[in-house]
Amino acid sequence: xxxxxxxxxxxxxxxxxxxxxxxxxxxxxxxxxxxxxxxxxxxxxxxxxxxxxxxxxxxxxxxxxxxxxxxxxxxxxxxxxxxxxxxxxxxxxxxxxxxxxxxxxxxxxxxxxxxxxxxxxxxxxxxxxxxxxxxxxxxxxxxxxxxxxxxxxxxxxxxxxxxxxxxxxxxxxxxxxxxxxxxxxxxxxxxxxxxxxxxxxxxxxxxxxxxxxxxxxxxxxxxxxxxxxxxxxxxxxxxxxxxxxxxxxxxxxxxxxxxxxxxxxxxxxxxxxxxxxxxxxxxxxxxxxxxxxxxxxxxxxxxxxxxxxxxxxxxxxxxxxxxxxxxxxxxxxxxxxxxxxxxxxxxxxxxxxxxxxxxxxxxxxxxxxxxxxxxxxxxxxxxxxxxxxxxxxxxxxxxxxxxxxxxxxxxxxxxxxxxxxxxxxxxxxxxxxxxxxxxxxxxxxxxxxxxxxxxxxxxxxxxxxxxxxxxxxxxxxxxxxxxxxxxxxx
Amino acid sequence: xxxxxxxxxxxxxxxxxxxxxxxxxxxxxxxxxxxxxxxxxxxxxxxxxxxxxxxxxxxxxxxxxxxxxxxxxxxxxxxxxxxxxxxxxxxxxxxxxxxxxxxxxxxxxxxxxxxxxxxxxxxxxxxxxxxxxxxxxxxxxxxxxxxxxxxxxxxxxxxxxxxxxxxxxxxxxxxxxxxxxxxxxxxxxxxxxxxxxxxxxxxxxxxxxxxxxxxxxxxxxxxxxxxxxxxxxxxxxxxxxxxxxxxxxxxxxxxxxxxxxxxxxxxxxxxxxxxxxxxxxxxxxxxxxxxxxxxxxxxxxxxxxxxxxxxxxxxxxxxxxxxxxxxxxxxxxxxxxxxxxxxxxxxxxxxxxxxxxxxxxxxxxxxxxxxxxxxxxxxxxxxxxxxxxxxxxxxxxxxxxxxxxxxxxxxxxxxxxxxxxxxxxxxxxxxxxxxxxxxxxxxxxxxxxxxxxxxxxxxxxxxxxxxxxxxxxxxxxxxxxxxxxxxxxx
Ligand SMILES: [Zn+2]
Ligand SMILES: [Zn+2]
Numbered sequence: 001x002x003x004x005x006x007x008x009x010x011x012x013x014x015x016x017x018x019x020x021x022x023x024x025x026x027x028x029x030x031x032x033x034x035x036x037x038x039x040x041x042x043x044x045x046x047x048x049x050x051x052x053x054x055x056x057x058x059x060x061x062x063x064x065x066x067x068x069x070x071x072x073x074x075x076x077x078x079x080x081x082x083x084x085x086x087x088x089x090x091x092x093x094x095x096x097x098x099x100x101x102x103x104x105x106x107x108x109x110x111x112x113x114x115x116x117x118x119x120x121x122x123x124x125x126x127x128x129x130x131x132x133x134x135x136x137x138x139x140x141x142x143x144x145x146x147x148x149x150x151x152x153x154x155x156x157x158x159x160x161x162x163x164x165x166x167x168x169x170x171x172x173x174x175x176x177x178x179x180x181x182x183x184x185x186x187x188x189x190x191x192x193x194x195x196x197x198x199x200x201x202x203x204x205x206x207x208x209x210x211x212x213x214x215x216x217x218x219x220x221x222x223x224x225x226x227x228x229x230x231x232x233x234x235x236x237x238x239x240x241x242x243x244x245x246x247x248x249x250x251x252x253x254x255x256x257x258x259x260x261x262x263x264x265x266x267x268x269x270x271x272x273x274x275x276x277x278x279x280x281x282x283x284x285x286x287x288x289x290x291x292x293x294x295x296x297x298x299x300x301x302x303x304x305x306x307x308x309x310x311x312x313x314x315x316x317x318x319x320x321x322x323x324x325x326x327x328x329x330x331x332x333x334x335x336x337x338x339x340x341x342x343x344x345x346x347x348x349x350x351x352x353x354x355x356x357x358x359x360x361x362x363x364x365x366x367x368x369x370x371x372x373x374x375x376x377x378x379x380x381x382x383x384x385x386x387x388x389x390x391x392x393x394x395x396x397x398x399x400x401x402x403x404x405x406x407x408x409x410x411x412x413x414x415x416x417x418x419x420x421x422x423x424x425x426x427x428x429x430x431x432x433x434x435x436x437x438x439x440x441x442x443x444x445x446x447x448x449x450x451x452x453x454x455x456x457x458x459x460x461x462x463x464x465x466x467x468x469x470x471x472x473x474x475x476x477x478x479x480x481x482x483x484x485x486x487x488x489x490x
Numbered sequence: 491x492x493x494x495x496x497x498x499x500x501x502x503x504x505x506x507x508x509x510x511x512x513x514x515x516x517x518x519x520x521x522x523x524x525x526x527x528x529x530x531x532x533x534x535x536x537x538x539x540x541x542x543x544x545x546x547x548x549x550x551x552x553x554x555x556x557x558x559x560x561x562x563x564x565x566x567x568x569x570x571x572x573x574x575x576x577x578x579x580x581x582x583x584x585x586x587x588x589x590x591x592x593x594x595x596x597x598x599x600x601x602x603x604x605x606x607x608x609x610x611x612x613x614x615x616x617x618x619x620x621x622x623x624x625x626x627x628x629x630x631x632x633x634x635x636x637x638x639x640x641x642x643x644x645x646x647x648x649x650x651x652x653x654x655x656x657x658x659x660x661x662x663x664x665x666x667x668x669x670x671x672x673x674x675x676x677x678x679x680x681x682x683x684x685x686x687x688x689x690x691x692x693x694x695x696x697x698x699x700x701x702x703x704x705x706x707x708x709x710x711x712x713x714x715x716x717x718x719x720x721x722x723x724x725x726x727x728x729x730x731x732x733x734x735x736x737x738x739x740x741x742x743x744x745x746x747x748x749x750x751x752x753x754x755x756x757x758x759x760x761x762x763x764x765x766x767x768x769x770x771x772x773x774x775x776x777x778x779x780x781x782x783x784x785x786x787x788x789x790x791x792x793x794x795x796x797x798x799x800x801x802x803x804x805x806x807x808x809x810x811x812x813x814x815x816x817x818x819x820x821x822x823x824x825x826x827x828x829x830x831x832x833x834x835x836x837x838x839x840x841x842x843x844x845x846x847x848x849x850x851x852x853x854x855x856x857x858x859x860x861x862x863x864x865x866x867x868x869x870x871x872x873x874x875x876x877x878x879x880x881x882x883x884x885x886x887x888x889x890x891x892x893x894x895x896x897x898x899x900x901x902x903x904x905x906x907x908x909x910x911x912x913x914x915x916x917x918x919x920x921x922x923x924x925x926x927x928x929x930x931x932x933x934x935x936x937x938x939x940x941x942x943x944x945x946x947x948x949x950x951x952x953x954x955x956x957x958x959x960x961x962x963x964x965x966x967x968x969x970x971x972x973x974x975x976x977x978x979x980x
Contacts, residue, residue, distance in 0.1 A: 027621075027624075029556070029557045029617065029620075029621070030561060030620060031557045031559045031560070031561060031608065031617070034557035034558070034559055035557070036554070036555070036556050036557065036621050037554055037555040038554055039552035039553065039554045039636065042552070042553050042554045042555055043552065043553070046553060062529035062532070062533065063529065063532050063533070063536060064526070064527055064528055064529045064532045065526070065527040065532055065659065066519070066526050067519045067521045067524035067525070067526065067657055068524070068610075068641055068643070068657055069521045069524060069580070069657070070521070071520065071521060072587070072596060072598075073595065075587075075596060076594065076595045076596050082596060087586060087587055087588070088585065088586055089585070089586070089587065090559070090582045090584075090585060090608070091582060091583065091584040091585065091586075091587065091598055092580045092581060092582050092583075092610065093581065093582075093583045093584065093598065094580075094581040094583065095578065095579070095580060095581065095645040096577060096578055096579070096581075096645065097562070097565075097577055097579065097581065097609070098577070104566065105563065105566045106562060106565060106566050106572060108562075108581055108583065108607055117598055118521065118580070119587070120558075120582065120610070127519065127521070130519075130520060131517075131519070131526050134517075140832060146529065150641075151558055151640075151641065153558070155585040155586065167557055167558055167559070169555065342630060
C-alpha cells in the first residue's frame, strides 16, 4: 500500500499494470501469458457473470458444457475459421509422462503420442456444431439456444493482465435457428444485452455497430460489436455478437427438415464477452489513487470503519452501527465492517480507496457525541459529515448517485472525444495529437482501410448503426455510405 | 422416448448409460474421454454449484482462478504428488499450427515447440502453492481460504459419463494455515459441508471417514472422505478433503513469520467434489422408468400439463391454473407449464417421468368441472385426485415429503446392505453374492489390504469415524483397532 501509483498522465500503461497489482485484482503466473485472478478481482468477475447469466436465461438460453479439446481436423472444416483461429494455439500431442532416467523428474512418454493432435479450444464453434449435428433433425429441434462459461486459450506473446492473455475466461453463446431472420434477430438481441450490461452495470457507454469485413470474426457473415472508449482515448471492443449465416451448418453438414419436409441448412449465431471486461471496467473509471468501481459491480459497496481507542469505545460504536449495517444489508447493500485491530484507520482508508469501494463510512468518539458520521464517496472523493440518524438511507441514495455519476462522467468524456473530420490530413492530426474516436468517411474497401491502418495505426472500430449520412472517402474521394469510427485500440 | 430402458436388475451398467442419454443429461463427444454436458444435465450441476458455492462462502472461502497449464517441472516438486498425478495427463508441447503443404488442412508447426512442456491441470496444488509462496510472508497473511471452480483433465482409457471422464468439472478448495490444528479443523469442516450437502440436498446418505494410506491423495498426510452406496451395492466416493500437512509448503518453500518473528512452514488443506456427483445422484434414486431427482436439485420441480381439445378449453384451463402457478413460483417452486401443442399428453408424461421431475399435475375438462386435479409423484409413482382448491400448498408439502422420502429410502437401502462379518470366508461370500458394504476387522497393513483387493476386488472404502471396537484381522488374525468398510467401488 505504501507506494503511490504512477500517474495516468505520466504513463497510462504503467498506471494500469500497477493498479491491477495494488488493487489485488490479478497477477502474472509463471506460465507464460496465463494470469492468476485473485479473490478480489474474481469477486468482481463473479458479479459480472451473475448478472449476465440471468440476462441470458431471461432471453431463453440454457447453459451447457462442451469439451476443452478440439480435434485438429475440426478447425479446418470451416475455411475462414481455420485462418482466423487455427494458428496460435496450445497443441496437445501426448497423453502421458514417465519418470526420467535419473528418477528425479518426469519426461514426456514418446510411446503416448496421440494419433490426432488436440487443440485447447480458442473458441468452440467447431466442437459445438459437431454436437448440434447430432441434436438437430427437424424444425421441432429448433431453435437451440446455448451458452457456455469456459476458459479458452489463444497463444499470445505480448500479454497484459485481463486485456490480452493466453488463457482467459469468457462466455460463448451458440444458437441454431430455422431462418436467417431469426438468427439475425438473435445476434442483434444479444448485442443489446451486452450494451445494456455495459451501460447500466459497468457504467460504461458503448457504441453499437458492425465490424468491417477485415475485422469480422473468422467464419461470420456479420460481426456486431460494442466499442467503449478508455480514458486514454483508445478504443476497447467490449463484446461481439456474430451472425454466422449457414457457414458452420455447411461445414458440419447440419440440416433440418422444415414443416414441409424439405431439408435446409441451419442458421447460426455466436456471441461472447470475456475477462477483458475487467480491463475495460478498470480503464473507464479508475483514477490516480486506484480502482473506482460502479456500485452495481462492487464486491464491497460500503466499508465501515470505526475509529476508537480501547475495547469499550469499540463496543459503543459497534452497538450504534449495528442497526445501520443491518438496515443496509436488508436493502441488499454489501457492507464490510472493518474493526480489525491490526491495522490503523489511515491504512484502511488507503486500502479501500485503492480497491475502489464506492462508499466509506467512518465514525469516532466525537462523531458519536455529535450524532454525525463521515461519509466519503470514492468517485468524486467528496467527504461529508452527515446526520447519523438516517445515514442508511443516505448511503443507499448515494450508491445510486455514484452509479449514475460514473455513467454520466464517462459518457461526457467519451462524447467530448469523438471528432468528425473531413480530410485525411485532419484525420492524421487528430489521431496523432488528440486520440479518441474519429468519425470519418471511408470508401468501404479493405485497401483503404489497410492503408489508413498502416499509416496511422488507427483501425475502423465499427460502422455505427446510427450513421446514415452519405459522403466521400477522406482518403480516395470515392463515395461513402456513411461515416465510420476510427481509433487506436486495445 | 420410444424404447424402454434396460431394467436395473438385468444390467445395471447398461441401464445407467441409457438413462444418461434418455434423460438428456450428457453424451460422449468425439474427443476420447471428454463428455458433452447437455442443458438439462448442466442445469442440475448448476444447482449443485450454487448450493455448494454459498456454503463455501458462508465458511469464509473466496473464489479465485489459477492457470489451466502447469509447467512440467512443478509436478515433480512434491515427491508423492508426482507419482499420483504426473502420469496420465494431457501434455501441451507446441503453441502453433500452420497450413499443410496441400493447403487444405493444418499441421503442428515444428518451430513452435515449447521449451518446457505444459500439463493440463489434473489438480492445482502445485500451481496454487507456487502463488501462495508469493502471497504469504507473515501470520497476518493467514489463513488463506480459496476455492476454484474449474475443468481438469486426467487421461482415462475406459470412461463412463460423469463417473470417469478425461475432462471433468469440479471445485477445488485450497487453504493455508498457521497451525496444524487449524488445518485439520478446516479439512474436517469441509468434509462436514460435503456430507451435509449429500444428505440434505442430494438425499444421499454418506459415511464419513478416513482413507487408508494406499487410497490417500498423492501428497496428503490424511484424506477424509464421504462414501455413498449405489443401488447395485457398489461404493462411490462422493467427496474428499485432504490434510496436506506441510508437504506442499516444503515443496514450494512457503514459510511465514509468526508473531515472535520465527519462520515456519505453512499448513495446508485441499478438498473437492466433481461432476461425478451427477453419477452418484443418478445411481442413488433413479428407477427403471428413468431419472428420479430430489426436489432440492430438480431444475423443474413441478410439470403442469393441461389436457384439452381446442383453444377454448386450453384458455379455460390456463385461466384456472394461472394463480396456482403464480403461488408456487412465489414460494420458490420451479414450475414448467407445458401447453406445447406439438406433443400429446402421454408423450409429455413419459418425458417428465424420464427426466425425473418430482411432481406432475395434470388437469382436464372433467377435473375442472369436479374441482379436482391429478397429482403424480415421481418417487413412488403414486397418483392422486386432489382438490383443486389448495393444490398449491398440497404440492409444496409434497415436494418436502418427496425430499424426505428419498433420503429415508436410500438410507434404509444403505443400512440394510452394510454387513458385519468376522471371517474371511464369510467376507468373500458376502462380497461375491450380496455386495454392499462389509464391515470387518483388518490388521492395518498395506499388504493385507492388497491381498484382499486382489482376491476379492473389494477395497477399503474408509475407516469410519464412529468405529472404535477392537478386534482381530479377518485375514491374518493380527490385532485390529476397529472395523473398516470394504466394498467394490466405482
Ligand atoms: Zn451440407
Ligand atoms: Zn522450506
